[in-house]
Ligand SMILES: [Zn+2]
Ligand SMILES: [Zn+2]
């Protein structure tokens with residue numbers, strides 16, 4: 001009988017004893033037979049020592065949860081060498097992640113440091129460097145958004161200088177004069193109950209003045225019952241400290257034709273020397289506006305000019321602000337944060 005066989009037989013006898021001897025039945029009942037693992041208590045003086053035999057051939061679930069079952073003796077190797085859930089670094093970009101993800105096609109398709117050879121320019125280099133330099137890559141011109149090859153950009157810039165300048169001017173213009181559209185709902189109820197309506201607060205431009213539009217559907221003061229009245233209020237805004245006060249400029253209020261994009265009703269409020277100074281200050285309690293903005297009878301459908309301002313019991317207002325008091329030298333558009341603009 002070879003040595004291993006003797007050991008094996010000895011273990012079987014031992015297990016039999018452990019498993020059947022009432023002293024060991026509870027709470028350390030042996031639950032399985034060789035070749036699994038066993039635990040049993042051994043009384044040594046006043047102490048009870050738990051003895052354990054662990055079988056390295058027992059199949060156990062992967063401790064990283066990859067759903068594989070591995071022989072206990074190979075678990076260590078599985079976790080470091082083959083488990084799809086083991087953490088590895090991408091050999092190119094050094095990003096850390098589960099092997100399954102890092103070595104996947106998805107990651108390789110976007111790994112910025114993967115060396116590639118461009119079929120267009122024949123250069124071999126990491127992807128991100130190539131993306132930034134390939135003369136054959138299609139890029140869009142920041143001046144006019146046209147898509148062209150990188151190598152053609154210089155020529156395009158020379159030829160389109162005037163066009164680029166015009167577009168830049170328009171963008172600056174749009175930054176300084178923003179317009180907002182607001183819907184006033186339930187017009188009839190508001191009119192009958194003499195209720196006011198206020199638009200949400202808005203900024204005149206990124207980094208500009210904060211305002212709101214207040215509408216009285218049944219008219220204000222002497223215009224009560226005959227007109228819709230509109231007022232602009234300056235509210236406390238986050239940029240107030242770096243703006244010029246009192247506010248100066250033009251605010252155009254339009255009541256939109258809901259049938260087509262023409263024949264909108266409009267009126268312009270001037271905030272200038274003639275304007276009551278209280279209406280031009282920050283967080284003013286006084287509004288500046290037109291009590292006789294539009295007569296109630298003009299709201300209804302007009303067949304000859306095809307306009308209708310009151311439709312589905314709603315009015316649409318568009319407010320355009322041209323601030324002339326912003327100190328241009330102090331205006332820093334790149335510092336404007338994403339506060340409601
Ligand atoms: Zn695994
Ligand atoms: Zn990578």
Ligand SMILES: [Zn+2]
Pocket residue numbers: 118119120121122123130134135136137
């Ligand atoms: Zn290339």
Ligand SMILES: [Zn+2]
Pocket residue numbers: 141142143144145146156160164
């Ligand atoms: Zn361009």
